[in-house]
Amino acid sequence: MKIIRVKDYQELSQVASQIMIDLLKKKPDATLGLATGSSPIGLYQNIIKSYDNKEISFKQVKTYNLDEYCDLPRTHPESYYNFMHRHLFHHVDIKEENVHVPSAEGSDLQAQCDHYNRLLNQTTIDLQLLGIGGNGHIGFNEPGTPFHNETFVVRLTEKTREDNKRFFNSIDEVPTHAITMGIKNIMKARAILLIASGKSKQKAVYELINGLVTEDFPASILQRHPDVTVVIDEEAAGLL
Ligand code: GLP
Numbered sequence: 379m380k381i382i383r384v385k386d387y388q389e390l391s392q393v394a395s396q397i398m399i400d401l402l403k404k405k406p407d408a409t410l411g412l413a414t415g416s417s418p419i420g421l422y423q424n425i426i427k428s429y430d431n432k433e434i435s436f437k438q439v440k441t442y443n444l445d446e447y448c449d450l451p452r453t454h455p456e457s458y459y460n461f462m463h464r465h466l467f468h469h470v471d472i473k474e475e476n477v478h479v480p481s482a483e484g485s486d487l488q489a490q491c492d493h494y495n496r497l498l499n500q501t502t503i504d505l506q507l508l509g510i511g512g513n514g515h516i517g518f519n520e521p522g523t524p525f526h527n528e529t530f531v532v533r534l535t536e537k538t539r540e541d542n543k544r545f546f547n548s549i550d551e552v553p554t555h556a557i558t559m560g561i562k563n564i565m566k567a568r569a570i571l572l573i574a575s576g577k578s579k580q581k582a583v584y585e586l587i588n589g590l591v592t593e594d595f596p597a598s599i600l601q602r603h604p605d606v607t608v609v610i611d612e613e614a615a616g617l618l
Contacts, residue, residue, distance in 0.1 A: 379601060381587065382609045383618075387575045391420025394507075394573050394609045399428050401505050407438035411506030411564070412466075413517075414443070414458045417573050418507060419465055426469040436472035442503060443479040444517035445558035448531065451483060456545050480529065480557040487531045491557055495529035498563050506567035510574050510582050513537050514595035518558035521594050527560030561599055569605040572597070574614040583610055584617040 384390050398421070401408050412418075428434050443458055452459040459479040467477055480494045508516050515521065518532050532555065539552045546552050564570070574583050582597065586608070591598045600606050 379587065380607045382607065383615050384609060384611055386611050386613075387420060390573055390575050390609050390611045391424055394418075394571060395421040395424035395428070397571055397607060397609075398425060398505060398507070399434055402434040402436075402439065405504060406435060407440075408504045409440045409442070409501055411503040411559075411567055412441050412443050412462065413507045413509050414445070414461045415509040417509035417575060421507070421573065422466045425466065429470045436470040436476075439472055440476040440501070441467075441472065441478060442498060442501070442559075444508070444564070445556050446480040446482040447553040448482040448487060448555040448557065449553050452479075452481075480559075482531075482555075482557040487555075487557065491529045491531060494557065494559075495563070498529065498559065498566075503567040504569065506564055506570045508564070508570060508572040508597075510572060510579060510586060510597050511538055512541055512578055512582055514582050514585055514597045516561075516564060516572075516597045516600075518556045519561050519564075519596040521596060523561060523593060523596055525561045525565075525593055525596075525599055528562050529557065529559055532556055532558050561596060565599065565603055567603075570600060570603055570607070572600065572606065572608045573610075574608070575611045577613045577616060579610075579614040580616045583608075583614045587618065 384393055446458045450457040481490050513521055520535050543549050543552055585595050586597045589595055589598050591601050
């Protein structure tokens with residue numbers, strides 16, 4: 379695990395986006411695994427700047443998102459499909475057919491999982507971007523998720539719903555379930571880039587780097603991946 383410590387969120391976004399930009403320059407047809415949440419927003423802004431400066435293009439890029447809330451239509455502003463278009467896809471020349479976000483609408487969620495998992499098994503992600511939940515979740519793999527899980531429907535913990543409440547009007551509006559790539563899908567990526575910023579991530583970052591590898595702390599599995607870069611700011615690194 380390569381740990382890069384930076385000063386603040388701005389520098390974190392700069393350093394992390396540069397890793398993605400360098401990949402896209404070297405491999406214009408790269409396959410990216412993308413994440414939502416507040417952590418990657420600055421990174422996406424830098425990616426858009428780099429695209430505007432004609433340093434990179436998304437013409438041949440394929441993307442696969444980690445997860446999606448159940449029971450939110452794709453048009454809902456907090457659906458991850460909508461988030462990704464608002465923060466990245468609408469601003470670059472990616473082809474819509476190359477964008478993949480799990481579909482979590484409809485009554486047959488298992489069929490949606492199987493479909494997304496088939497797509498994931500037909501490809502290899504070059505770089506998987508990850509944030510980390512305060513309880514160590516990656517994607518929406520909550521504590522206790524078996525490491526061998528592939529794409530599945532998860533019941534979100536109350537901690538995660540509380541953490542994500544800030545994006546909604548009230549806790550009642552936060553979905554109770556989501557579809558997420560499993561740990562096994564995430565571990566198949568060639569390289570992983572995890573970003574964490576702020577005091578609220580201190581404990582999670584400490585466990586990620588120094589904790590036991592255990593299903594009780596899903597992100598700990600990354601200690602066993604051969605190519606992980608973790609970019610953290612001073613506040614997130616506070617307990618190291
Ligand atoms: C959500 C997402 C994760 C994300 C995490 C942290 O639950 N499913 O992919 O990493 O929250 O979010 P934030 O970056 O907003 O702290």
